[in-house]
Amino acid sequence: MAGAAALRRSARRVIRPDEYTFSRTLQHAERLLSSQASPDRGGVLGSELGLYPPERIRNFSIIAHVDHGKSTLADRLLELTGTIKKGHGQPQYLDKLQVERERGITVKAQTATMFYRHAPDESDAPNYLINLIDTPGHVDFSYEVSRSLAACQGALLVVDAAQGVQAQTIANFYLAFESNLSIIPVINKIDQPTADPDNVKAQLKRLFDIDPSEALLTSAKTGQGLSQVLPAVIERIPSPPGKCDSPVRMLLLDSYYDEYKGVICHVAIVDGALHKGDKIASAATGRTYEVLDVGIMHPELTPTGVLYTGQVGYVISGMRSTKEARIGDTLHQAKSTVEPLPGFKPARHMVFSGLYPADGSDFDTLSHAIEKLTCNDASVSVTKETSTALGMGFRCGFLGLLHMDVFHQRLEQEHGAQVISTIPTVPYIFEYGDGSKVQVENPATLASNPGQRIAACWEPTVIATIIIPSMLGQ
Numbered sequence: 001m002a003g004a005a006a007l008r009r010s011a012r013r014v015i016r017p018d019e020y021t022f023s024r025t026l027q028h029a030e031r032l033l034s035s036q037a038s039p040d041r042g043g044v045l046g047s048e049l050g051l052y053p054p055e056r057i058r059n060f061s062i063i064a065h066v067d068h069g070k071s072t073l074a075d076r077l078l079e080l081t082g083t084i085k086k087g088h089g090q091p092q093y094l095d096k097l098q099v100e101r102e103r104g105i106t107v108k109a110q111t112a113t114m115f116y117r118h119a120p121d122e123s124d125a126p127n128y129l130i131n132l133i134d135t136p137g138h139v140d141f142s143y144e145v146s147r148s149l150a151a152c153q154g155a156l157l158v159v160d161a162a163q164g165v166q167a168q169t170i171a172n173f174y175l176a177f178e179s180n181l182s183i184i185p186v187i188n189k190i191d192q193p194t195a196d197p198d199n200v201k202a203q204l205k206r207l208f209d210i211d212p213s214e215a216l217l218t219s220a221k222t223g224q225g226l227s228q229v230l231p232a233v234i235e236r237i238p239s240p241p242g243k244c245d246s247p248v249r250m251l252l253l254d255s256y257y258d259e260y261k262g263v264i265c266h267v268a269i270v271d272g273a274l275h276k277g278d279k280i281a282s283a284a285t286g287r288t289y290e291v292l293d294v295g296i297m298h299p300e301l302t303p304t305g306v307l308y309t310g311q312v313g314y315v316i317s318g319m320r321s322t323k324e325a326r327i328g329d330t331l332h333q334a335k336s337t338v339e340p341l342p343g344f345k346p347a348r349h350m351v352f353s354g355l356y357p358a359d360g361s362d363f364d365t366l367s368h369a370i371e372k373l374t375c376n377d378a379s380v381s382v383t384k385e386t387s388t389a390l391g392m393g394f395r396c397g398f399l400g401l402l403h404m405d406v407f408h409q410r411l412e413q414e415h416g417a418q419v420i421s422t423i424p425t426v427p428y429i430f431e432y433g434d435g436s437k438v439q440v441e442n443p444a445t446l447a448s449n450p451g452q453r454i455a456a457c458w459e460p461t462v463i464a465t466i467i468i469p470s471m472l473g474q
């Protein structure tokens, strides 16, 4: 235990006259030691999490237009806090899917817990627990963004210093604004020769009424200005609300299926504490489960045995399929009655397409692949359909064309399915002479002779606001 002795020594070296500092530093070292001794119990962080009451927790998202640098900024923050090693050789760490890496886009929101030391505490032990949620920038995935924001009290609004405010900056700003989040503007990529931070500050003032003095100027590439980011998170974003001594109540943010571990739910603990072995119930289905494993994303699944009020982490509770893990559901202590949390707006499917196996005999393989993938992407709707030309297949609803493309690519890459997809269509509503209406997602399902006259037909329209630079408007 030479390492243990060194840790103890380093803990003692930083002892200050202040007793609180002393005990925290020593406790931190002890936790590290116990984790080294029993890594499988979740170690480092098990009982250490108890050192972070809600006032020492910050939960925030990074929101931005696509490619403005969210994932790179997230990498830098993870490095700054020692959550990942510098030069870990895997840029955009939180972009884990192959499709995300190939296309350079974030598709799925990801969470990471960081431990950070913020003045005025004098010890060198971390004194804040910060949960960072990296969200997708493309409009098709705004459903992921709004879900993530429900677990946050604040957001970094990242804007490219050269491109300025773009369409998704506006859409994401309003998502965060409507969720009452504290917004910290971050003007990123100031290293670029065409960067014009003053112009971006003026845009932020004009469009969102953000005081220019609030903007942080950063380069996630060179590291310039990054040291201001986490202090701003701590000083400007409120701590999560919640009652520590109430029975446990948590919001189910996301779920995915792991071949070995089963359904893994991401949760935000709103009230109380959740321990391994606890019995919990779903407010949506009434089913009860035993907590088999619980922990944080640090940045990978790290068992801790417990999660306290205000913390964000994962729970494994023997759910068989992600259909049981309804996103937006409230999980709570079994046998207690609790007020369910508000949940989320359901996903609205904008585009429908038929998916068929390239070889008709592979229907079962495709069916299996779709089932597995929808376990990790609950925003896709799936119904079976049959086409005279293509045989048995599925009609799937997506949030947009990019979402459809990404789903298709994931089916092929992650599940080895060979897929033919039909031309995407939008849902239509037909109204008959008697006033009855029918929504049609697949042209084949519209009765060719319904026995009545079609009085009207509607297709989706959007109410759009077009914002263009004033130069082009003249």
Ligand SMILES: Nc1nc2c(ncn2[C@@H]2O[C@H](COP(=O)(O)OP(=O)(O)OP(=O)(O)O)[C@@H](O)[C@H]2O)c(=O)[nH]1
Pocket (backbone or CB within 6 Å): 064, 065, 066, 067, 068, 069, 070, 071, 072, 073, 092, 104, 105, 106, 107, 135, 136, 137, 138, 188, 189, 190, 191, 192, 218, 219, 220, 221, 222
């Ligand atoms: N010059 C410069 N380039 C940057 C900076 N930050 C990020 N980039 C680059 O900008 C590109 C997009 O960065 P990402 O971090 O993937 O952007 P994102 O906002 O996460 O993109 P999505 O996940 O698709 O929404 C990458 O090529 C980065 O290397 C910066 O501060 N300066």
